[in-house]
Amino acid sequence: MSADGIQLIVGLGNPGPEYDQTRHNAGFWFVERLAAREGAVFRKESRFLGEACKLQLEGRGIWLLKPMTFMNRSGQSVRQFCDFYRIPPEAVLVAHDELDLPPGTVRLKQGGGHGGHNGLRDLIRHIGADFWRLRIGIGHPGHKDQVVDYVLHRASREEQAQIDEAIDEALSALPLIVRGEMQQAMNRLHSKR
Structure with a gap:
């Protein structure tokens, strides 16, 4: 963990209204809810291929970034942002959808592989694997051949309520995460669940 704690929170998702409410955009939902709660507004940042805003959390300036490159190319946006602001990977928190967790579940971890998630795969290719992950459970369709269709569709009303609850829980743990108190945040x- 960097001495400065978390400096950048990235939400993974796909841009455009046709993707707004799809499961794959759970990372976008997290940073959008955080920005709205703090009264921050995302602005287009073409040099970073995304939308960004800065807010104050726990007395620290924290950047939020939504890559607008589509999920599978998120790494370039994050790399350019981190290079420009000199943010090391271990000071980055990436919020993303997680097939291997049921809706209503959220987990925090540092490092690891991509687990088949193309957004994470591209991030690892661009900044390495040492960033923190906020894994927002969306459930699994049951068969790997159905995954693409599943993540690019809306959750049921019940599942969406569970995902929203998990995002709320993650937001309530964010002060711990921002301060670098990762073990307490994980506990x-x-x-839960």
Whole structure:
């Protein structure tokens, strides 16, 4: 963990109204809810191929970034942002949808592989694997051949309510995460469900 704690929170998703409410955009939902809660407004940042805003959390300036490159090319946006602001990977938190967790579940971890998630695969290719992940459970369709269709469609009303609840829980643990108190944040998030 960097001495400065988390400096950048990235939400993964796909741009455009046709993707707004799809499961794959759970990372976007997280940073959008955080920005709205704090009264921050995302602005287009073409040099970073995304939309960004800055807010104050726990007395620290924290950047939020939504890559507008589509999920599979998110790494370039994040790399350019991190290079420009000199943010090391271990000071980055990436919020993303997670097939291997049921809706209503959220987990925090640092490092690891991509688990078949193309957004994470591209991030690892561009900044390495040492960033933090906020894994927002969306459930699994049951068969790998159905994954693409599943993540690019809306959740049921019940599942969406569970995902929203998990995002709220993650937002409530965010002060711990921002301060770098990761073990306490994990204890809090992982004791749910």
